[in-house]
Amino acid sequence: MNIIECDKVAFVKNGNTILQNVSFVVGEGDIVGITGPSGSGKSSLLRLVNLLQSPTKGNIFYKGKNILDYNPMLLRREIGYVLQKPYIFAGTVYENLVYSYTVRNLQPDKAEMLAFMDKVNLTPDFLDKKRNEMSGGEQQRVAFVRSLLVKPEVLLLDEITAALDEANTEILENFIRQQTETKNITIIFITHNIEQLRRLAQNVICIKDGQIDFQGTAQKYFSSREQ
Amino acid sequence: MSNWALALTYILPTIAIIISYRERLGLERDIIIGSIRAVIQLSIIGLILKFIFSLDNVFITSLILLIMVYNATLVAAKRGEKIVHAKRISFVSILLSLIITLGALILVKAISYTPGEAIPISGMVVGNSMIALGVLYKNLADSFFDRRDEVEVKLCLGAKPREAARGLIRNSIKLAMAPTVDSMKTMGIVQLPGMMTGLILAGTAPEIAIKYQIMVMFMITGSVTIAGFSASYWAYRSFFNDKAQLYDI
Numbered sequence: 001m002n003i004i005e006c007d008k009v010a011f012v013k014n015g016n017t018i019l020q021n022v023s024f025v026v027g028e029g030d031i032v033g034i035t036g037p038s039g040s041g042k043s044s045l046l047r048l049v050n051l052l053q054s055p056t057k058g059n060i061f062y063k064g065k066n067i068l069d070y071n072p073m074l075l076r077r078e079i080g081y082v083l084q085k086p087y088i089f090a091g092t093v094y095e096n097l098v099y100s101y102t103v104r105n106l107q108p109d110k111a112e113m114l115a116f117m118d119k120v121n122l123t124p125d126f127l128d129k130k131r132n133e134m135s136g137g138e139q140q141r142v143a144f145v146r147s148l149l150v151k152p153e154v155l156l157l158d159e160i161t162a163a164l165d166e167a168n169t170e171i172l173e174n175f176i177r178q179q180t181e182t183k184n185i186t187i188i189f190i191t192h193n194i195e196q197l198r199r200l201a202q203n204v205i206c207i208k209d210g211q212i213d214f215q216g217t218a219q220k221y222f223s224s225r226e227q
Numbered sequence: 228m229s230n231w232a233l234a235l236t237y238i239l240p241t242i243a244i245i246i247s248y249r250e251r252l253g254l255e256r257d258i259i260i261g262s263i264r265a266v267i268q269l270s271i272i273g274l275i276l277k278f279i280f281s282l283d284n285v286f287i288t289s290l291i292l293l294i295m296v297y298n299a300t301l302v303a304a305k306r307g308e309k310i311v312h313a314k315r316i317s318f319v320s321i322l323l324s325l326i327i328t329l330g331a332l333i334l335v336k337a338i339s340y341t342p343g344e345a346i347p348i349s350g351m352v353v354g355n356s357m358i359a360l361g362v363l364y365k366n367l368a369d370s371f372f373d374r375r376d377e378v379e380v381k382l383c384l385g386a387k388p389r390e391a392a393r394g395l396i397r398n399s400i401k402l403a404m405a406p407t408v409d410s411m412k413t414m415g416i417v418q419l420p421g422m423m424t425g426l427i428l429a430g431t432a433p434e435i436a437i438k439y440q441i442m443v444m445f446m447i448t449g450s451v452t453i454a455g456f457s458a459s460y461w462a463y464r465s466f467f468n469d470k471a472q473l474y475d476i
């Protein structure tokens with residue numbers, strides 16, 4: 001079943017066409033990689049899917065229903081989005097992670113937080129750290145855990161390994177793969193890293209100048225590149 | 228103080244005009260017009276107040292208070308250009324704060340609803356709420372610009388606009404209240420408030436003047452808080468659309 005469907009989506013901002021005629025489908029439990037030159041509109045596309053902005057033209061469907069017909073808050077809890085610029089709120093990491101529970105009116109579960117943090121190679125002492133006491137890569141992983149704790153069905157990841165070394169990138173990739181295998185979470189991730197695309201993506205969407213330049217299986221993408 | 232002596236005090240703005248002229252501050256015109264306007268406005272108000280006090284009519288008193296609130300609304304709303312319905316929000320918030328605080332004082336019989344008491348006290352309360360709302364709007368708009376990322380991240384996690392904006396809202400209420408709280412803390416040490424000074428100069432015993440001052444101080448604190456709270460939780464909405472998205476600023 002297709003969990004997300006974009007139908008001829010266009011996005012215009014201040015008279016500039018940022019996305020144009022973008023159509024694709026994403027199956028449940030898929031891992032889709034989006035790539036393309038800087039400024040081509042990748043982040044803008046994810047913002048639309050998360051309903052941080054509405055498309056100017058075209059429609060986006062989630063589970064067969066137009067996303068505009070959902071309660072935006074409930075939709076965003078199902079379609080999580082880890083932004084390109086990780087933003088850690090003032091306060092400790094613990095307080096940041098608590099937010100993911102209070103937003104759903106749940107009691108914070110510290111054991112669960114620690115378990116997720118462990119999966120992305122963050123030790124328990126990070127709970128007391130503040131944002132200015134962490135590196136860019138550490139902040140990115142905290143932001144990732146914070147989004148995961150909301151228990152989304154789809155997770156949009158915007159270059160979240162951009163600031164990570166190889167070892168931590170691999171840890172994160174394995175964790176992402178494991179999430180889709182065990183919880184059937186659908187992943188759409190943006191990357192400039194062609195090797196990451198090869199390792200992680202089942203399907204690839206390549207965006208150029210706000211339009212889809214390629215879409216298909218990863219296999220097809222790489223064989224077309226080799227020619 | 229004789230009228231002649233009062234006229235002579237115009238020496239002081241004259242000094243300001245001379246300095247402005249010499250230093251090319253370009254304020255001469257404003258000072259001349261401003262001082263003349265102040266004299267005319269206060270004289271007219273003096274006459275009107277004299278008349279209204281003599282009428283002692285509840286409806287006219289209420290009408291005067293409404294006009295006061297309306298004028299304050301226009302001034303506060305000017306600072307809230309980015310806020311939709313800034314006028315409506317300001318009017319209701321200032322009026323609400325006035326009704327609650329004035330109502331409480333009348334209820335405990337601290338003052339009576341006579342023009343002589345209600346009008347000057349309301350003037351101070353409304354004036355302070357007006358300044359507080361101006362600060363609040365400016366700060367709220369600035370925060371939504373500066374802290375856009377924070378609000379969007381919270382929205383992404385599924386927060387309602389009100390939750391996503393809560394930190395900004397609280398901060399702007401705090402900033403709007405800061406001058407009131409500070410002046411309460413330093414009252415009598417740094418400044419003898421205008422009202423108390425006025426009463427004492429006019430011959431009221433200091434201990435009575437102080438009683439009134441304390442009451443007004445508390446009343447201002449209460450009303451600034453009520454107005455700020457009401458306005459901010461109303462005004463934040465203008466930064467979001469019906470899909471819980473931030474508008475571009």
Ligand SMILES: Nc1ncnc2c1ncn2[C@@H]1O[C@H](COP(=O)(O)OP(=O)(O)OP(=O)(O)O)[C@@H](O)[C@H]1O
Nearest residue numbers: 013014018036037038039040041042043044045084
């Ligand atoms: N808030 C904005 N207002 C106007 N234009 C914007 C805004 N944000 C992005 N753009 C423009 O939209 C285009 C696409 O931006 P977007 O952030 O989606 O690119 P991207 O593919 O994610 O790039 P990168 O790989 O560098 O992150 C760019 O040309 C950018 O200048």
Ligand SMILES: [Mg+2]
Nearest residue numbers: 042043044084
């Ligand atoms: Mg981007």
